[in-house]
Amino acid sequence: MAERTIEDRLREEYFELLPDIRRVVEHLEAKIKYCVLPISRKLDKHEQIVVKSRIKECDSALDALRRHQEGGTFDRTYPDRYSLTDLKDLAGVRVLTFPRSRWIEIDMELRQRFIDWESDPVLSYDKIDTLAFKYYGYCEEASKKVRGELQIVSMLIGLYWEVEHAAIYKPTPRLRGIADSLEMKQRDNDVHTALRAFEDEFEKQIRNQNR
Amino acid sequence: MGTLETKSRILRDAGYNYNFDRMIYFNRKAKKIFSVEFILDSDDEKLEKCLTEEKDGGKWHFYFIHGDPSDAVKHEIESVLE
Numbered sequence: 025m026a027e028r029t030i031e032d033r034l035r036e037e038y039f040e041l042l043p044d045i046r047r048v049v050e051h052l053e054a055k056i057k058y059c060v061l062p063i064s065r066k067l068d069k070h071e072q073i074v075v076k077s078r079i080k081e082c083d084s085a086l087d088a089l090r091r092h093q094e095g096g097t098f099d100r101t102y103p104d105r106y107s108l109t110d111l112k113d114l115a116g117v118r119v120l121t122f123p124r125s126r127w128i129e130i131d132m133e134l135r136q137r138f139i140d141w142e143s144d145p146v147l148s149y150d151k152i153d154t155l156a157f158k159y160y161g162y163c164e165e166a167s168k169k170v171r172g173e174l175q176i177v178s179m180l181i182g183l184y185w186e187v188e189h190a191a192i193y194k195p196t197p198r199l200r201g202i203a204d205s206l207e208m209k210q211r212d213n214d215v216h217t218a219l220r221a222f223e224d225e226f227e228k229q230i231r232n233q234n235r
Numbered sequence: 236m237g238t239l240e241t242k243s244r245i246l247r248d249a250g251y252n253y254n255f256d257r258m259i260y261f262n263r264k265a266k267k268i269f270s271v272e273f274i275l276d277s278d279d280e281k282l283e284k285c286l287t288e289e290k291d292g293g294k295w296h297f298y299f300i301h302g303d304p305s306d307a308v309k310h311e312i313e314s315v316l317e
Contacts, residue, residue, distance in 0.1 A: 096257040201255035
């Protein structure tokens with residue numbers, strides 16, 4: 025009989041974890057929607073808060089864990105070294121906000137509700153700008169094995185990430201490594217800068233109108 | 236730290252290609268492999284020093300931030316490149 029590979033073991037682990045992943049996503053999404061309700065109710069017409077959840081798919085999870093290893097390669101001499109529970113984003117909820125000022129407000133609100141969660145913001149390459157607030161932690165009521173990820177991001181940057189993911193990486197997860205090339209990181213940085221400038225200008229125009 | 240553009244130019248000028256499956260920059264002639272993590276963690280001076288240092292040309296040399304990878308990892312990456 026052929027020997028089981030690391031990938032075989034991880035696929036089995038994924039389906040063992042799947043009920044927990046589903047519970048975490050459902051729990052987290054419900055809690056976050058409840059927490060942001062007071063802010064959602066007072067939005068102006070041009071403002072938006074959207075809460076989205078997603079479960080990382082099996083192949084995507086395996087590929088992500090492999091890419092977490094330097095050189096994108098599992099060390100096959102230590103097959104027991106790897107577990108999908110090392111991934112922090114098997115169960116994820118993303119809060120998209122527009123405009124940017126709501127982004128800060130939502131983060132302040134949620135930060136105090138998830139006080140014991142680990143903060144791990146997504147930073148620009150130069151580490152000067154925060155692109156998204158990100159927190160990891162356990163929803164003890166839902167699972168003690170699978171962590172949840174909470175991400176709070178401006179609408180334009182969040183939707184750009186979604187389009188990029190849906191158009192390129194979801195159909196072909198192995199292309200995900202392209203995003204890690206220095207050249208693509210630079211182009212990515214350019215897009216983020218342009219989207220931030222757009223949001224800032226939009227808000228400035230609204231403020232000027234209301235004066 | 237250096238800019239992404241500068242590092243990218245340094246690697247391109249030295250004849251390095253990117254392998255997106257393993258997230259490494261490699262040069263078959265120089266037989267050197269750099270992980271993206273190592274490149275991002277190094278300043279331009281260190282990177283250029285590693286690119287130009289003389290190595291035994293018979294086998295691949297790995298520049299990883301966590302040190303030399305295991306033989307199994309080296310073998311798998313080498314087989315992807317050869």
